[in-house]
Each structure stands twice: as structure tokens, then as C-alpha cells.
Amino acid sequence: MSDVFDVVVIGAGPGGYIAAIRAAQLGFSVACIDQAARRDGKPAPGGTCTNVGCIPSKALLQSSEHFDMARRHLSEHGIAIKSVAIDIPAMIGRKDKIVGQTNDGILYLFKKNKIRFYQGRGAFSTRDGNRWTLTVAPTGIAKETATLSAQHVIVATGSSPRALPNAPFDNQYVLDNEGALAMQSVPKRFGIVGAGVIGLEMGSLWQRLGAEVTLLEALPDFLSVADDAVAKEAAKQFKAQGLTIHTGINIEEVKTNDKEVKVHYRDSKGAEQNVVFDKLVVSIGRVPNTQGLNAEAVGLKLDERGAIEVDDCCRANLPNVWAIGDVVRGPMLAHKAEEEGNAVAERIAGQKPHVDFNTIPYVIYTSPEIAWVGKNEQQLKAEGADYRSGRFPFMANGRARAMGDTRGFVKWLADAQTDCVLGLHIIGPCASELIMEGVIAIEFGASSEDIARICHAHPTLAEAVKEAALAIDGRTLNL
Ligand code: FAD
Numbered sequence: 001m002s003d004v005f006d007v008v009v010i011g012a013g014p015g016g017y018i019a020a021i022r023a024a025q026l027g028f029s030v031a032c033i034d035q036a037a038r039r040d041g042k043p044a045p046g047g048t049c050t051n052v053g054c055i056p057s058k059a060l061l062q063s064s065e066h067f068d069m070a071r072r073h074l075s076e077h078g079i080a081i082k083s084v085a086i087d088i089p090a091m092i093g094r095k096d097k098i099v100g101q102t103n104d105g106i107l108y109l110f111k112k113n114k115i116r117f118y119q120g121r122g123a124f125s126t127r128d129g130n131r132w133t134l135t136v137a138p139t140g141i142a143k144e145t146a147t148l149s150a151q152h153v154i155v156a157t158g159s160s161p162r163a164l165p166n167a168p169f170d171n172q173y174v175l176d177n178e179g180a181l182a183m184q185s186v187p188k189r190f191g192i193v194g195a196g197v198i199g200l201e202m203g204s205l206w207q208r209l210g211a212e213v214t215l216l217e218a219l220p221d222f223l224s225v226a227d228d229a230v231a232k233e234a235a236k237q238f239k240a241q242g243l244t245i246h247t248g249i250n251i252e253e254v255k256t257n258d259k260e261v262k263v264h265y266r267d268s269k270g271a272e273q274n275v276v277f278d279k280l281v282v283s284i285g286r287v288p289n290t291q292g293l294n295a296e297a298v299g300l301k302l303d304e305r306g307a308i309e310v311d312d313c314c315r316a317n318l319p320n321v322w323a324i325g326d327v328v329r330g331p332m333l334a335h336k337a338e339e340e341g342n343a344v345a346e347r348i349a350g351q352k353p354h355v356d357f358n359t360i361p362y363v364i365y366t367s368p369e370i371a372w373v374g375k376n377e378q379q380l381k382a383e384g385a386d387y388r389s390g391r392f393p394f395m396a397n398g399r400a401r402a403m404g405d406t407r408g409f410v411k412w413l414a415d416a417q418t419d420c421v422l423g424l425h426i427i428g429p430c431a432s433e434l435i436m437e438g439v440i441a442i443e444f445g446a447s448s449e450d451i452a453r454i455c456h457a458h459p460t461l462a463e464a465v466k467e468a469a470l471a472i473d474g475r476t477l478n479l
Pocket residue numbers: 010011012013014015016033034035036045046047048049050052053054055057120121122123156157158159177198289292293324325326327332333334335336337
């Protein structure tokens with residue numbers, strides 16, 4: 001006997017659980033399947049984001065920033081502390097507690113919205129017209145196999161870390177994100193392959209706690225996804241913090257013995273280099289999770305990257321099958337997955353939602369934080385666009401000086417003819433929060449003049465955002 005639902009979601013990450021909640025709000029009977037289990041076997045909904053991604057990384061980054069503040073900056077405020085020590089197992093324990101609370105919160109939301117949750121591995125089984133039968137193989141503390149019948153299936157199975165060829169993750173010496181977030185002591189020599197978002201966040205975190213961090217990046221330019229001026233400032237700041245970053249490298253071999261890991265690579269000049277680390281994180285991107293779904297047997301089409309192929313509305317090639325988040329094209333970000341989950345549920349209900357990739361904000365939670373939305377200057381140049389830019393440094397912002405963090409700047413880009421905002425790029429304190437001004441501006445088709453004429457509270461970091469907008473017209477007031 002099948003349990004019958006209007007909508008079944010496979011995966012309870014930020015894409016899947018939001019899709020399930022929105023579908024339930026719209027009046028559908030909904031089930032959500034997730035295979036993840038906690039150490040004690042209880043369900044661990046929330047996906048990569050909750051368990052081994054966004055939330056735990058930000059918990060540890062916060063702890064390490066407090067440590068750094070206590071060790072190096074509190075004295076500037078006249079606060080004397082005789083000695084500062086970090087208890088890594090306690091820090092990891094705090095992070096684990098936050099993860100557990102978030103898992104519980106999602107289980108509560110399922111209950112509140114009358115969503116039936118199945119702990120197990122979901123797979124497509126058969127199709128009867130436009131209805132699907134799915135199987136759930138139990139995981140964790142679940143014992144029963146289940147068969148579900150669904151009018152609509154939303155696949156939200158996320159992604160997994162990509163390993164280097166011939167260097168599988170052992171989470172002992174060669175670590176993925178899960179291993180990097182669970183270390184019980186600070187490695188002395190800490191290597192990271194890939195100076196992308198995970199590499200920079202993990203590098204900053206463990207460097208603040210005392211590790212000697214070396215990042216090995218394949219691309220010739222550092223942080224080429226960001227605006228050039230931001231990437232340049234970031235490189236300067238990270239170097240000053242003590243991060244060693246080598247770009248243009250080519251990893252040739254990774255070898256582990258029972259105490260360390262040896263990396264053999266060619267540097268940007270082609271010279272052979274050998275370096276030894278106590279731990280090596282490999283953060284070179286992620287691959288979509290489609291194995292075990294029985295995708296091939298039912299004819300679910302994948303693209304050349306192995307992601308589920310979908311149209312602009314997240315419709316897969318099979319009737320009533322949808323896919324969202326990291327398992328499809330587009331940026332691998334929790335908020336992108338959430339927006340797609342919301343939109344698919346509304347589309348199933350006959351509504352016409354829209355997810356605009358141009359207004360998705362990007363944030364890197366280093367110190368200083370880096371955030372951007374819309375186009376960057378090198379993209380506009382390549383397009384031959386006629387644009388103007390305005391920049392304002394946090395050094396000239398009163399709140400930043402009061403806080404004691406004046407690193408970085410705000411930079412707006414706007415169309416030279418219409419003054420419409422094209423992009424906002426920030427490196428500096430609270431960039432992750434300030435970036436929303438740019439998201440709203442682009443969403444509402446605002447001009448830089450609109451931003452410049454909005455009354456911003458004083459003293460706030462947001463005044464730097466207003467001043468950078470004034471700078472487009474050469475009218476900064478505080479510089
Ligand atoms: P996931 O979160 O990966 O969830 C997929 C779920 O599906 C998992 O729970 C998995 O167990 C389950 N599943 C898979 N296959 C099956 C199956 N066959 N049956 C049942 N269940 C299945 N993004 C941000 O926006 N901000 C950040 O700060 C951020 N930090 C990150 C830090 C790290 C270290 C990492 C690794 C990622 C980070 N991300 C961040 C990215 C973010 O975690 C992902 O983009 C997001 O989790 C994708 O959501 P999703 O719902 O598509 O998939």
C-alpha cells in the first residue's frame with residue numbers, strides 16, 4: 001500500500017524543506033524524505049546548509065572572531081585580559097548544539113505545517129500516467145521501507161564535495177567541508193586546495209585560531225568571481241592576516257602517511273613544489289547528488305555536469321517532476337535553493353513566480369566580509385556597457401571608526417545614461433547585511449540617485465552605502 005500525497009519532496013535542505021512548507025501552505029498534502037541522520041540516528045533535516053555548511057561554518061567563524069577580538073583588539077578599548085585561550089572541543093560542541101537546534105526547528109516546522117516526514121533514501125520507482133511511485137529505504141533510526149504515491153515530485157537532493165583525482169577524502173588528513181568543520185584541535189600546517197568560498201572561510205577561521213594556512217588555487221587570478229577592485233583589496237587584507245595564497249598552481253600528487261599529507265604541485269612558473277601539511281582541505285567545488293535516485297531507469301535527464309536538467313521554472317524533462325537548488329544549474333547557494341523551492345510550490349499551485357539570478361546576493365564570510373549583487377566592473381567592461389561607478393571607503397565612515405573596523409569600501413555601478421543600478425560590491429564590516437540595499441535597488445529598478453537621496457540613519461555603516469551612491473555623481477559629503 002502506498003501513502004498518497006499531492007507533493008513529495010526528496011531532500012530536506014533549504015531548497016526541499018522550504019518547498020515542502022510552501023506547498024503545505026498552499027493546501028497540498030505533502031511529504032518530505034531525507035536520508036541524513038545525527039550521530040544517535042535521529043533525523044538531521046536541513047541539508048548541507050544546516051549540518052555541514054552555512055550554519056556550522058558561521059558558528060565557528062563567529063567563535064574564531066571573538067577569540068581574535070579578545071586576543072588582539074580588546075586592549076584598544078582599554079579592556080585588559082591577562083590570558084586568552086581557546087577550547088576547540090568546546091567551540092565544536094557549541095557548533096554541534098546549534099546544528100541540533102536547527103534540525104529540531106525544521107522537524108517542528110514539518111509538524112506545524114502537517115508535512116509527513118520520512119527518514120530514508122528516496123528513489124523513483126514507477127510512473128502511472130502523470131503520477132509517480134517512490135520508494136523510501138530507511139536510514140538512521142527509521143526501520144520501515146515506505147512506498148509513496150505522488151502527483152508531483154520535487155527533487156532537492158543537493159550536492160557533495162568534489163575530490164581531487166587520486167586523493168579521496170578520508171576526513172583524517174584529506175578533509176572535505178564536514179571534516180574541516182569538525183577538527184578537535186588546531187592543525188599547525190593547514191593546507192587548502194581551492195581559494196574559493198569554502199577555502200577562504202575555512203582558511204580565515206583556522207588561521208585566527210593559530211594555524212599556518214596555505215591556499216593553493218588553480219586559477220591565475222585570485223577571487224576572479226568578485227569585482228576586480230574587491231578581489232585586490234581582499235588579497236591585501238588576507239595577506240596582512242597571514243594567509244599564504246598561491247595562484248596558478250597545478251596539483252600533481254597528494255600522498256598521506258599516518259601523520260601528515262604531502263602535496264606535490266607545479267607553481268605558476270611551472271616549477272615543481274613539495275609541501276607538507278598536517279591537514280589538507282580540498283574545496284574545489286561540488287557535484288550534484290543524483291546517484292541512487294534511479295534517475296536513469298525512469299529517464300530523468302541530466303546535463304553534462306551531472307545536474308538534473310531543468311528549464312527556467314525548474315521543470316525537469318518528465319511530467320510533474322521538478323528539481324531545485326544545488327542539484328540543478330545556477331549558483332550553489334542556500335537562498336537560491338530556497339527561492340526555487342518557494343517558486344516551484346507556487347507554480348504547482350498555478351501561480352507565476354519568478355526567480356531572478358541577477359538579484360541573488362553573494363557573500364563570503366571572511367573578515368572583512370565580502371558581498372556583491374548584480375554585475376561587476378570587469379563584466380560591464382567586457383559587455384562594452386556605458387556605466388559610472390562610485391566608491392566610498394569605510395575609513396571615512398564614523399560608525400566604522402567607532403567600531404574599530406575601517407577596512408574596505410562600498411562600490412556602486414550604475415548605467416551612465418539611465419543611472420539604473422547595475423551592481424553593488426562591498427568589502428568591509430557587515431557587508432553581508434549591507435548588500436541587501438543593492439538587492440532591493442536592482443529588484444525595484446532604482447537609480448543611484450534614489451539611493452543617494454534616501455535618508456540613512458547616523459551613525460551607521462549604511463551611510464557608506466549612501467555616500468558611495470553620491471560618489472557616482474561626484475557629491476560625496478564626508479570625503
Ligand atoms: P542540500 O542542502 O545539500 O540538501 C540536500 C538534502 O537531500 C540533504 O539533506 C541530503 O541528505 C538529502 N538527500 C540527498 N539524496 C537523497 C535521497 N536520495 N533521498 C533522501 N534524501 C536525500 N550557502 C549560502 O547561501 N550561504 C553560506 O554561508 C553557505 N555556506 C556554506 C558552507 C559550506 C562549508 C558549504 C559546503 C556550503 C555552504 N553553502 C552556503 C552552500 C549551501 O549549503 C547549499 O547551496 C545549500 O545547502 C543547497 O541546498 P539544497 O537544498 O539544494 O541541498
